[in-house]
Amino acid sequence: MDLLAKHMLIQMNVYDQNLAMLIDSGSNFEALIFAQRFLKLLTLNNPTHSRQAVSESMPLTMEQLAKAQQFGQNRPTPESFATAAVPLSNEVALIGSRSVTSLPPPSTIADRVHNSLPATLVASMPLSGPVGGSTHLRGDNMEDGAELQSKVEMILREWIQLCYTPQAQKEPQQALAQIVHVMHEQGVISTDEMITRFFRLCTEMCVDVSYRLIKNDVSSHPTTVVRQRCYYTLDAFVKLTCLMIKHSDGSQYQTKINLLKKVLNIITNVLHLDHEVRGTDFHSMPYQRILIIMFNELTAPDPTLDVISWHILEAFGQALFILQPRRVPGFAYAWLDIIGHRNFIGRLLKESAEPMKTAAMYTQLIICHLKFLAPFLRNIQLPKSIAMMYKGTLRVLLVILHDFPELLCEYHIVICDTIPPNCVQLRNLVLSAYPKNMRLPDPFGSNLKVDSLLEMTQEPKMNINMAAIIPPDLRTQLDDYLNTRSSVDFHANLPSLLQVSNIAGSKYNTTVMNAVVIYVGMRAIQAIHEKQQCITMTTIAHTAYMDIFQNLAVSLCTEGRYLLFNAIANQLRYPNSHTHYFSCTLLYLFLEANTEVIQEQITRILFERLVALRPHPWGLLITFIELIKNPSYSFWKHEFVRCAPEIERHCFINIQDDELATTDDRFPNHESDYYFRLFQSVANSCMGSNARHINANAPHASQLPAGSSPQTIQQ
Structure with a gap:
């Protein structure tokens, strides 16, 4: 060009x-x-x-x-978190360059490895200069590729033989000193450029060995045997790399960080090139093994590296960000396996010295994965490969939900932004998270008073600046209206301001719409608390905040309303002030709607989330229970309740008199009682390990009338 x-x-x-x-x-x-x-x-x-x-x-x-x-x-997007985002400039530097220019000159990494070795070993080793009369390689006098490859292959073979000996297993630092001596003699680590070439050739050779073993032995040996043979070479290379990182330059930690980034840069470069060249013949296993073993080795408790533990995690986070599935699709399964590995999750979310940074970084990786899946998940029929990956994604998120629910609580907004609207189960899983120290009240308890719960007055913890996500021009107009309530044109212009699409197939910017909904809700809650009032249907009504929601519900098209109600329903989570406000908001919009179309869409949003597979958010349950129990909403009198035969057959009608003999006096009619008991039984099975707050006397689904179980949505 x-x-x-x-x-x-x-x-x-x-x-x-x-x-x-x-x-x-x-x-x-x-x-x-x-x-x-x-x-x-x-x-x-x-x-x-x-x-x-x-x-x-x-x-x-x-x-x-x-x-x-x-x-x-x-x-201002989900990929930009306060302190842990991976700048694209760093990403370009990692991919686009072959060396890390921030290495401290003039000493080479080899010299610093040499200087950190025990004195008894150093005495027998040369400094980085001419060795035994041989001429050292310089940047301006490089050897030809064949000769360098021969030297690197010889060193790698010698190290593989050495590192598995009992003596090397017992005293790895001494084994490192021996191989560094050989590397000095061969002149392969005399400069930073030579070190880059050395690690690149080692990576390529180890990967080539794995390809040959897979090609030649897979038909005659079990897969596990072939993998173990590959691991023999790969693990030895990782051992050498980790030892050089640990013992480079003594207490000069920046050198260790730079060397790690250099090695990860080389691995990502080799992987990218291999993926492009081999195409469908690409194998992810060698790279997956190198990365996960290197991560386990360098993040294990070690006094040598504890000081730079965050920098190590950051380096691996940057490398995985570069290798995300949208950029290297052939590495997608291995990539998910790495970020879902128990050690990777645990050391980022449990053992990190910088928990906020590592939590944000891990969230960013989750979002990268969901963005890769999103175009496929919008289709009803999933390819087998994507269906398998979707199941793997659910398992990873279930682990996080069980062990680190606070991550999903704090970052649910940006995670839900990347989940397509039709993926109800996936969204429910994220929104079902609640803090470990909280015990959820029984949503079906006869004495439950939502307004009196202390948790309903407390703000949920969030690490996202919602105002920064909203475009400045829109935010200025929004703040002006909320402060003065005087702009006549704002309501007319707002729908068009939300129609700058960021998703193929949609004319609305769902990220901005979600941000506007949460921002307005947060401002409303703040105003209510400043007046020392409680959140009720009365205090939320006839305000500038409710004006925005009501006008959007009326002026948006069907698609826009669906996204609006979805954004509101995304805040129906564990007991907190946001759940309380948005639950009241959704019920108020249902009550004050001037057309059944709005009421039907609100019902659809709630119902499709409730009939999905478990788990279900607590706030979703209490909102729907209130809607069907409270006669003020006249839920059962609406025509849309009976318009769909399958819903009418399974949920609302076919209630025999003998099956209603035990009707509870708390309900105004038989249908409410039946449906309430139906959801009570569903909750018993759907809330799994969270069933500690569910009434044990609620009927199981098998005890309900035949044919009355709701259809489940698989996605």
């Missing part, structure tokens, strides 16, 4: 427009890397193209690159 540009065979203005469009502020990683390399070639290879001339000829591309550089700090 640079040659075509040099000879004026490209219309630069047209090319600039198309390239800038492809970059899309850094979301298209391949286009971003291509643009950087193309501009660099234009500047270096063509003397007539000065840096200023290139900038003037491709202004749109330069603008997109500038935006991409600030992606990690300034972009």
Whole structure:
């Protein structure tokens, strides 16, 4: 391309427009890397193209690159968390360069490994200079590739034989000293550039060995045997790498961090290239093994590395962010296996010295995975491979729900933003999380008074700045209306301000809509508390905040209303002030609706979440129970209750007199009693380990009338 540009065979203005469009502020990683390399070639290879001339000829591309550089700090999206986001500039540096330029000059990493070894071993080893009369390799006098490969292969073979000996297992630092001595003699670690080439060749050789073993032995040996043979080489390489990182430069921790980033950079480079070249023949196993074993080794308790434990976790987080499934689809299963590994989850979310940073980083990885799945999950029929990955995703999230529910509590907003609307079970799973120290009240208890619960006055913990997600222009208009309630045009303009789509197939920006709903709700709760009032149907009514919700419910189209009610229902979680406010808001919108269409959509939002597979959020249950129990809402008189034959058959009708003999006096009619008991029985089976707060006397689904169980939604 640079040659075509040099000879004026490209219309630069047209090319600039198309390239800038492809970059899309850094979301298209391949286009971003291509643009950087193309501009660099234009500047270096063509003397007539000065840096200023290139900038003037491709202004749109330069603008997109500038935006991409600030992606990690300034972009108000789920991928930008306060202190733990991975800046795209770092990401580009990791992928685009072959060396980490922040290594402290002039000493080489090899010298620092040498300096950290025991004195008795150092005495017998040379410094980084000519050894035994041989000439050391310098950056300006590189050996040819074949000779260097031969040396690296010899060193790797010798290390594999050495590291599995009992003596090396007992004294790994002494084994490291021996192999470093050989590496010095061969001149393969004399400079940072040579170290980069050494680790790259080692990685490629270990991967090639695995490919050969898989190809030659898979037909004659069980898979486990083949894997163990591959692990023999891969684990030895990881052992050497980890020892060099641990013992490089003594107490100079920055050198250890830089060396780790260099190695991870090399591994990601090799993986990317291998994935592109081999295509469908790509095997993820060697890279998965290298990464997970290296992670386990470097994050295990060790006085040498404890000081830089956060930096180690950050380096692995950056590497996995680069290798996310949207960029390397062939690595998707291995990638999910790594982030779902018990050690990876535990050391990021339980044992970290920087819990807020690691929690945000892990959330970012979860979001990356969900963004990869989202286009497939929007389809009803899933390919077998995606269905299997979806099940794996559910299992990982269930582990987090059970062991680290606070993560889902604090980041449920950005996680739900990436889940397609039709994935009800997945969303329910995220929204069912509640703090470990909380005991949920029985939603079916006859004496439950939601308004009197102390938890309903407490703010939930959130680590997301909702105001930053809303575009500045919209936020200014929103704040102005909430403060003065005087803007006449705001309600008319608001639906159009929410229609800048960020999702294929939708004309609404769901991220912004969700943010607006939560932001308005938080402002409303704050105003109620400032007046020292409680959240009730009376205190939320006839306010600027409710005006926004009511006008949106009326003015939005069917799709927009569905997304609006979804955003409100996403806040029906464990007992807290947000759950209380949005539960009252949804019921108020149902009560004050001027058309049955709105009431039907609210019912649909609640019902489709309740008939999905377990678990179910506590706030969802209490809201629907109130809707069907309280005669003020006249739920059973609405036509849409009976319009669908399958719902009418399974849930509302076919109630025999002899099956209603035990009707509870708390309910105004038989249908309410039946449906309430139905959901009570569903809750017994759906809330699983959380069933400690469910009434044990509630009827099981098998005790209900035949054919009356609701259909479950698999997704």
